[in-house]
Amino acid sequence: MNETIFPVAPTLGERARAALGRRNLVFVGLMGAGKSAIGRMTASQLGLSFIDTDNEIERVSRMTISELFAAYGEEEFRALETRVIKRLLRTGPRVISTGGGAFINDKTRKQIERGGVSLWLKADLDVLWERVNKRDHRPLLKTENPRQTLENLMNQRYPVYALADMTIQSRDERKETIVKEVLEAVIEYMGKGSRHEQD
Numbered sequence: 001m002n003e004t005i006f007p008v009a010p011t012l013g014e015r016a017r018a019a020l021g022r023r024n025l026v027f028v029g030l031m032g033a034g035k036s037a038i039g040r041m042t043a044s045q046l047g048l049s050f051i052d053t054d055n056e057i058e059r060v061s062r063m064t065i066s067e068l069f070a071a072y073g074e075e076e077f078r079a080l081e082t083r084v085i086k087r088l089l090r091t092g093p094r095v096i097s098t099g100g101g102a103f104i105n106d107k108t109r110k111q112i113e114r115g116g117v118s119l120w121l122k123a124d125l126d127v128l129w130e131r132v133n134k135r136d137h138r139p140l141l142k143t144e145n146p147r148q149t150l151e152n153l154m155n156q157r158y159p160v161y162a163l164a165d166m167t168i169q170s171r172d173e174r175k176e177t178i179v180k181e182v183l184e185a186v187i188e189y190m191g192k193g194s195r196h197e198q199d
């Protein structure tokens with residue numbers, strides 16, 4: 001019997017994986033933007049491993065983020081975060097979801113610029129608040145008016161997150177849809193005159 005073999009078109013994930021090459025894909029953005037949830041699903045589509053820097057920091061320090069802030073303060077936490085991210089970028093490629101403040105730190109942001117392509121998951125205050133107000137494990141939001149604190153962080157940080165290579169709006173939409181947009185953005189960014197084109 002004659003068998004006809006049809007060429008199989010690569011999936012969106014496979015095309016994005018090829019476009020990414022040896023680069024890490026690094027998710028940045030505020031608490032609740034979806035970096036962990038969308039990052040994990042994106043990694044699975046790309047066939048890459050996934051790591052969340054907050055989880056990795058908790059693993060290596062054997063302390064929770066809240067405990068680290070309480071025991072050593074934010075500055076020490078940032079120094080640890082910088083070290084952890086540097087190591088993760090060196091041993092990729094992988095998908096890395098960063099803690100909300102990582103990209104704001106100049107040193108960490110420069111590392112990410114060198115070792116990865118960055119994607120800002122941008123979200124409105126209402127979306128973020130809806131997602132973060134259910135849990136109280138975030139030390140920076142342990143204030144009298146956490147919604148206002150979140151808004152202040154948006155005002156301070158959004159100009160810096162805007163330096164990321166790509167931006168995708170995180171909104172009340174199925175996670176699968178956001179992941180698809182992420183993969184399309186990677187293909188477009190890596191293909192069209194990105195600063196990583198020659199890598």
Ligand SMILES: Nc1ncnc2c1ncn2[C@@H]1O[C@H](COP(=O)(O)OP(=O)(O)OP(=O)(O)O)[C@@H](O)[C@H]1O
Pocket residue numbers: 029030031032033034035036037038054097098099100131138171172173174175178
């Ligand atoms: N598109 C979406 N639709 C519905 N829920 C979402 C969507 N994206 C994320 N979420 C949910 O919002 C919550 C916050 O998301 P996630 O933990 O991924 O945010 P994060 O950016 O990693 O926050 P943090 O910086 O605090 O770790 C989670 O419960 C997640 O499942």
Ligand SMILES: O=C(O)C1=C[C@@H](O)[C@@H](O)[C@H](O)C1
Pocket residue numbers: 030031054065098099100101102138139140
């Ligand atoms: O936005 C921030 O500065 C933070 C976000 C979290 O992911 C944690 O990294 C920590 O709570 C600090």
Ligand SMILES: [Mg+2]
Pocket residue numbers: 035036037052054097
């Ligand atoms: Mg997270």
